[in-house]
Amino acid sequence: MSERVVSVSPELFRSAWRKFATGVSIVTTRQPDGGAYATTANSVASVSLDPLLVLVSFGNGGTTHANLVRERRFGINILRDDQAAIAQRYAASPPEERRLLPPAHRLLPSGTALLNDALARMDCRVVSDVGAGDHTVFIAEVEHIEVSGGAPLIFYDGRYGTVAEAGPEPTP
Ligand SMILES: Cc1cc2nc3c(=O)[nH]c(=O)nc-3n(C[C@H](O)[C@H](O)[C@H](O)COP(=O)(O)O)c2cc1C
Secondary structure, three states: OOOOOOOOOHHHHHHHHOOOOEEOEEEEEEOOOOOEEEEEEOOOEEEEOOOOEEEEEEEOOOHHHHHHHHHOEEEEEEOEOOOHHHHHHHHHOOHHHOEOOOOOEEEOOOOOEEEOOOOEEEEEEEEEEEEEOOEEEEEEEEEEEEEOOOOEEEEEOOEEEEOOOOOOOOOO
């Protein structure tokens, strides 16, 4: 009888993905009472240039997932290298402490909340969603973009860090 070699497991999956360095964003959504809700997220990706599409992935059953299903809108705030405390706060605190309070953010006419301080910000309208295991992938059209100067916050191996050496400026 041949022996079955198990080469995948949730633990191995997690430890493999800890090796993938990402930027860090705060995704903002709106609560049923209109309040702005913030969640740390690194499942953010650029998808298409024409039209301008991005994706985010959130766990089913979470507050962000419920807000996205209901409101179909969100903000992406890409964090700067001195904003690890913000990332920690909106990943670990209980849902009632994830509400954004002025003056940390402002509301766009669309209703999306953007942080006043971030490396880049986008206002996104959900155009489709796909259930994927215990998460849902939300694909959204980007309707507003703001970009500021600075260096990004990095998440790698379960820790926050900065870019050690970014290399030369890209040629245009
Ligand atoms: C660096 C980092 C990135 C994260 N990215 C995601 C993500 O992309 N999707 C997700 O569902 N949770 C992500 N989380 C966990 C959420 O921040 C949060 O803790 C929670 O699981 C989702 O809470 P919710 O109930 O507010 O949706 C991340 C946590 C950290 C520390």
